[in-house]
Amino acid sequence: MDRKQEAPSREGVAQLFDRIAPTYDLLNRLLSFRRDVAWRRRLVGRISAAQPLAHLDLATGTADVLIAARRGRPGIVRSVGVDLSEQMLAHGRLKVERLGLAQAIELQQGDATALTFSDASFDLATTAFGIRNVMDTPAALGEMLRVLKPDGQALILEFSLPRQRVVRGVYLFFFRHILPRLGGLVSGDRQAYGYLNQTVETYPYGAAFSRLLEDAGFVDVTCTPLTFGIASLYSGRKPC
Numbered sequence: 001m002d003r004k005q006e007a008p009s010r011e012g013v014a015q016l017f018d019r020i021a022p023t024y025d026l027l028n029r030l031l032s033f034r035r036d037v038a039w040r041r042r043l044v045g046r047i048s049a050a051q052p053l054a055h056l057d058l059a060t061g062t063a064d065v066l067i068a069a070r071r072g073r074p075g076i077v078r079s080v081g082v083d084l085s086e087q088m089l090a091h092g093r094l095k096v097e098r099l100g101l102a103q104a105i106e107l108q109q110g111d112a113t114a115l116t117f118s119d120a121s122f123d124l125a126t127t128a129f130g131i132r133n134v135m136d137t138p139a140a141l142g143e144m145l146r147v148l149k150p151d152g153q154a155l156i157l158e159f160s161l162p163r164q165r166v167v168r169g170v171y172l173f174f175f176r177h178i179l180p181r182l183g184g185l186v187s188g189d190r191q192a193y194g195y196l197n198q199t200v201e202t203y204p205y206g207a208a209f210s211r212l213l214e215d216a217g218f219v220d221v222t223c224t225p226l227t228f229g230i231a232s233l234y235s236g237r238k239p240c
């Protein structure tokens, strides 16, 4: 296994994603066998029926969640994405323009743990594969809750580990030995993919992550494992 890497600083995280931004989408599709697209679709399918909706996506990267939501869910009247990495956002802006969504989707540089939005400004707050990269999870969840309107919905997609022993063994082999090499080869940055994998193995998931949501003040918290538990979809609601 790759040597353990130190967690980078906030600036280090932004620089890491700046470096891998050009190949980020391609590698996501490749390394997950396109499951990432299906997982984001599952998230969109869980958006509550209430509309119109103002949607905030944290650690939005190249805006895939906002795009999937705009395509899959009518009634979204505002879509805002926030991310630390300017390069991830730059690639997101190009994609959004190419898809004719530039007027609909707003992408801003910012920190998920210190949002500039007023309290109760969004109906829906999401984040996909971003919460484990944010240095201070409780602070980011607290900000999510703050900017949601009462009864607003939070949906969080994150990697987790399969519970079934054999599946977990096969997955961890792929994850520890194949994935960082492939990621390094295509992105030219093996260190980045080594670090990103390491965070998946150490980050809380399932009941432990649900507890973090509850501790932040969310209610009706649920966790749905996806694809043998390789990813999990969490949902929570801001109390009225």
Ligand SMILES: C[S@@+](CC[C@H](N)C(=O)[O-])C[C@H]1O[C@@H](n2cnc3c(N)ncnc32)[C@H](O)[C@@H]1O
Pocket: 013, 014, 017, 028, 058, 059, 060, 061, 062, 063, 064, 065, 082, 083, 084, 085, 088, 110, 111, 112, 113, 127, 128, 129, 130, 133, 134, 135
């Ligand atoms: C693995 S990418 C996920 C991107 C996207 N959500 C997706 O579904 O592919 C993680 C993102 O989190 C961003 N990030 C990390 N820490 C952050 C923070 N404190 N505030 C905002 N974005 C952050 C990184 O810049 C990166 O774009």
